[in-house]
Amino acid sequence: MSASSVPDCLIVGGGVIGLSLAYELANHGATVEVIDRGPIGREASWAGAGILPPANLATAIDPLDRLRALSHQLYREWSDRLREETGIDNGYRECGGLYLARSVGEVASLHAFAAMLRELEIEIERLSLAEVAEMEPALRELATGELEAAYSLPGEAQLRNPDHLRALALACGQLGVQIRSNCEATGFDYSNGRMTGVRTNTGSLHADRYCLASGAWTQQLLKQLGVTTGIMPIRGQMVLFKCDTPPFSRVLNEGPRYLVPRDDGRVLVGSTEEEAGFDKSTTEEAIDELAALARQLVPALRAAPIENSWAGLRPGSFDGFPYIGQMPGLDNAFAAAGHYRSGLHMSPGTAVVLRQLILGEEPAIDLTPFRVGRG
Ligand SMILES: Cc1cc2nc3c(=O)[nH]c(=O)nc-3n(C[C@H](O)[C@H](O)[C@H](O)COP(=O)(O)OP(=O)(O)OC[C@H]3O[C@@H](n4cnc5c(N)ncnc54)[C@H](O)[C@@H]3O)c2cc1C
Missing domain, CATH: 3.50.50.60 (FAD/NAD(P)-binding domain)
Structure with missing residues (x-):
């Protein structure tokens, strides 16, 4: 030019x-x-x-x-x-996502989220608990236990x-x-x-x-x-599990937390939202909380080692x-x-x-x- x-x-x-x-x-x-x-x-x-x-x-x-x-x-x-x-x-995969709710509050927000997506004509499907277990066998324990509601978003992708x-x-x-x-x-x-x-x-x-x-x-x-x-900086912490094979295939979302399965068996678990200035350190409390969530949702992660953890600063806006x-x-x-x-x-x-x-x-x-x- x-x-x-x-x-x-x-x-x-x-x-x-x-x-x-x-x-x-x-x-x-x-x-x-x-x-x-x-x-x-x-x-x-x-x-x-x-x-x-x-x-x-x-x-x-x-x-x-x-x-x-x-x-x-x-x-x-x-x-x-x-x-x-x-x-x-770059790892772009249209892997789909599951949105999960275990409490009354989460169920209400999930239904509202589903209604909003339907308004936008974005494909979203309510699943029975049996369907969840069938789609992702790694969630069988959850589906027969604490899970209250679930939706599938086939268009969710990851990279x-x-x-x-x-x-x-x-x-x-x-x-x-x-x-x-x-x-x-x-x-x-x-x-x-x-x-x-x-x-x-x-x-x-x-x-x-x-x-x-x-x-x-x-x-x-x-x-x-x-x-x-x-x-302003908003800190987000992450935990990375290493499994031999991917334990599930879709992104699992619960409220602001998520588990992302990578092709190589790694599972990424995130994330927190913290005002900590420009401090990028991780905290034991947050890493333990994320790891516990992952192990509650997916029993296969109970035996999997944590390979890494880190934090990044999202550029938040008011x-x-x-x-x-x-x-x-x-x-x-x-x-x-x-x-x-x-x-x-x-x-x-x-x-x-x-x-x-x-x-x-x-x-x-x-x-x-x-x-x-x-x-
Ligand atoms: C834990 C976590 C999970 C996230 N998950 C997702 C997700 O799943 N999907 C999604 O879409 N987004 C996600 N995000 C948000 C996303 O990562 C950010 O919104 C995005 O990366 C912002 O990109 P950026 O280029 O603006 O900022 P950055 O990647 O921070 O890049 C800014 C660059 O500017 C440079 N810089 C700063 N000051 C100067 C200077 N004075 N001179 C020269 N260089 C400078 C820095 O070194 C840096 O490299 C996540 C973020 C975090 C932390």
């Missing part, structure tokens, strides 16, 4: 949002540079579970549902393309975040995107309503346009530009909406952050609408509800 030596766009943050935007921009002919203060893709995007619940663009009205649905529609295509371009399988990030980074590199790790943005230069440079620990960098995709750390950077958002758009008062600066629990899911859609905005096209989704500077 640009004939000058500076890139068309400099992206601050090499998580799934920054890399997806870089991939999308580069696929549309833009020259792009991505910087990250650490290694690429090792923060929230690496830590997440990779659950992609179903969505329906034809019926979605709520702006968040529309962004989710646009992304959902794109995921299969992006996964196929990334596999062709890089040889990396393996670290593989998806590796594929995105490699595909970006093949498209000529410059990726710099260990390069931290520390400040900004701007004049006459335009950003003119990003100061980093390795010197100033310049581009025609700039985008902050710095996850939970975005507000710290925006503060320097006098822009206020409600982005109203649950991400911030996607132009920065107030700066024509050539943009932000994309605050995707909270759904940043992996919403990344392709975010990349597409922001690419459209940055390249001067009409975004496929109205971005007003996501405007930067609210809050």
